[in-house]
Amino acid sequence: MEKQDSNGKFIVPIGPQHPALKEPGHFEFAVEGEIVTGAAVRLGYVHRGIEKGAEARNWTQNIYLLERVCGICSHIHATAYTLGVEKLANVVAPPRAQAIRTLVAELERIHSHLLWLGVAAHEGGFDTLFMFSWRDRETVMDLLEMITGNRVHYSTNILGGVKIDLDDEKITAIRKGLDFLEERTHHYLKVINTDETFLGRTRDVGTMSRQQAEELGAVGPTARASGVPRDLRVEAPYAGYHEFPVRLITATEGDLHARFVVRMNECLDCYRVIREILDRLPGGELATRVPRRIPEGETISRVEAPRGELVYFIKSTGGDKPDRIKVRTPSLCNWGTVTSVAVGHKLADMPMLLAGIDPCFSCNDRMVRVNRPDQSQTWSWENLRQYGIEYYR
Amino acid sequence: MKIGAMLGDILRSLFKKPATELYPFVKNPAPEDLRGALQYDPSKCTGCQLCIKDCPANAIELVTVDKVNKRFVMRYYPDRCVYCAQCVQNCRFKCLAMSDEQWELATTKREAFVVHYGKDEDVEFLLEKAANAGVEEPCIQE
Ligand code: SF4
Numbered sequence: 001m002e003k004q005d006s007n008g009k010f011i012v013p014i015g016p017q018h019p020a021l022k023e024p025g026h027f028e029f030a031v032e033g034e035i036v037t038g039a040a041v042r043l044g045y046v047h048r049g050i051e052k053g054a055e056a057r058n059w060t061q062n063i064y065l066l067e068r069v070c071g072i073c074s075h076i077h078a079t080a081y082t083l084g085v086e087k088l089a090n091v092v093a094p095p096r097a098q099a100i101r102t103l104v105a106e107l108e109r110i111h112s113h114l115l116w117l118g119v120a121a122h123e124g125g126f127d128t129l130f131m132f133s134w135r136d137r138e139t140v141m142d143l144l145e146m147i148t149g150n151r152v153h154y155s156t157n158i159l160g161g162v163k164i165d166l167d168d169e170k171i172t173a174i175r176k177g178l179d180f181l182e183e184r185t186h187h188y189l190k191v192i193n194t195d196e197t198f199l200g201r202t203r204d205v206g207t208m209s210r211q212q213a214e215e216l217g218a219v220g221p222t223a224r225a226s227g228v229p230r231d232l233r234v235e236a237p238y239a240g241y242h243e244f245p246v247r248l249i250t251a252t253e254g255d256l257h258a259r260f261v262v263r264m265n266e267c268l269d270c271y272r273v274i275r276e277i278l279d280r281l282p283g284g285e286l287a288t289r290v291p292r293r294i295p296e297g298e299t300i301s302r303v304e305a306p307r308g309e310l311v312y313f314i315k316s317t318g319g320d321k322p323d324r325i326k327v328r329t330p331s332l333c334n335w336g337t338v339t340s341v342a343v344g345h346k347l348a349d350m351p352m353l354l355a356g357i358d359p360c361f362s363c364n365d366r367m368v369r370v371n372r373p374d375q376s377q378t379w380s381w382e383n384l385r386q387y388g389i390e391y392y393r
Numbered sequence: 394m395k396i397g398a399m400l401g402d403i404l405r406s407l408f409k410k411p412a413t414e415l416y417p418f419v420k421n422p423a424p425e426d427l428r429g430a431l432q433y434d435p436s437k438c439t440g441c442q443l444c445i446k447d448c449p450a451n452a453i454e455l456v457t458v459d460k461v462n463k464r465f466v467m468r469y470y471p472d473r474c475v476y477c478a479q480c481v482q483n484c485r486f487k488c489l490a491m492s493d494e495q496w497e498l499a500t501t502k503r504e505a506f507v508v509h510y511g512k513d514e515d516v517e518f519l520l521e522k523a524a525n526a527g528v529e530e531p532c533i534q535e
């Protein structure tokens with residue numbers, strides 16, 4: 001599995017199958033003995049043509065297509081998209097809908113962070129933490145299933161609002177679940193701060209200074225762990241975050257341990273925000289009407305996904321289908337931090353370093369084809385599908 | 394600083410029931426709002442096809458048996474369906490709902506993935522017609 005390149009460097013290839021995480025990606029680490037001297041990433045193994053697919057579906061159908069960009073942060077994709085389309089159509093969802101969107105988004109953040117806690121602990125060889133954190137994550141999954149009707153793809157959003165409502169019974173159940181999770185999160189925070197073997201694997205590993213984080217364009221908890229005050233929910237509040245502000249959570253150390261602490265503290269803040277939403281849930285309508293044809297125009301919609309800033313570019317030509325949708329997921333921004341921080345670390349730290357940015361491989365694979373004016377060509381969805389079938393035959 | 398910060402959890406869980414569910418031996422009821430298989434009530438349907446328009450998976454078709462007397466049969470493909478409930482949202486006459494009981498939909502038979510909903514005589518009429526090869530089916534699609 002090793003290859004020797006012409007410069008006499010020893011390169012260890014990892015992936016594309018199971019490079020630490022259960023998603024495909026290819027990494028090449030140049031090593032001298034145990035120490036990594038260079039790193040490179042190759043992505044694109046799970047390109048699915050979602051952006052092109054979006055051009056062939058109407059505005060409503062696209063909610064469900066785009067929700068499937070990611071299986072962990074599905075709601076936030078639909079939210080970014082619906083907020084963008086609503087902006088184009090010049091409608092604002094009613095306050096109750098915005099609050100419910102925010103509530104589901106925060107529950108999703110809890111589930112994502114607890115999932116990551118387990119994965120990262122597993123990469124560090126701490127399987128007890130992995131098992132217990134995933135057991136507790138079931139609590140929030142059950143809550144999401146109870147209020148939305150599905151464990152993974154919540155399908156809460158519709159254009160102009162949401163399709164689910166909360167009643168007293170559900171609110172009580174959410175509160176009960178949150179109490180349990182809060183207690184457990186405090187416990188996990190204590191574990192990651194005190195367990196000596198675990199600290200040995202996380203403290204001063206993969207340290208990234210604030211300047212580095214800013215230069216590399218890191219986003220989300222990865223950036224915040226290096227002290228970059230960057231959180232769209234605070235900087236540019238959307239949906240219900242005007243009403244229910246969140247706290248900006250940062251740390252200064254910038255190492256793996258700081259990323260654990262930031263994410264766990266974010267969970268604690270999620271519990272606080274959700275309780276606040278439940279306390280002051282606005283009444284009224286769940287949705288407003290949005291026309292089938294969206295007025296011509298383009299817009300950028302930005303939201304804070306569990307992994308960082310998620311950007312949608314949406315362009316309409318006035319029809320019932322979008323003309324172009326571009327998705328930029330947060331994982332893509334964070335890859336640079338892995339390759340530059342890896343240098344100087346032991347090869348054995350690489351899985352944890354990779355897991356440390358909470359990467360999502362499938363959701364960041366996009367294809368760009370640059371056409372020169374003389375060889376421009378337009379492919380329909382059907383052409384592209386046929387091409388794919390031929391290609392893999 | 395200590396070693397084995399989670400030792401307490403491990404010891405305590407020795408005396409607890411397993412956290413996992415004993416499915417399929419014990420089946421816990423699904424939450425009331427679960428989005429399971431689609432259900433269709435033909436008595437209220439007007440044949441407006443709004444449900445079909447926004448289905449992201451082309452999982453439903455409406456077959457008109459008799460337009461004047463509003464006799465329709467809905468053909469539903471549970472394998473294509475992504476269980477998003479957009480059709481339920483679109484129907485203004487509340488004909489559609491998603492079941493919280495029918496969620497064990499995995500099967501090895503293809504036939505189970507084409508479901509006909511409608512009045513019994515209409516479904517029968519349709520199936521008979523389909524069996525009669527070569528006869529054009531009065532099917533409206535998008
Ligand atoms: S639930 Fe969604 S995918 Fe299934 S039939 Fe209804 S609209 Fe189509």
Ligand code: SF4
Pocket residue numbers: 437438439440441442443444445455483484485486487488489
């Ligand atoms: S939207 Fe409702 S009334 Fe209209 S065709 Fe569908 S089921 Fe029938």
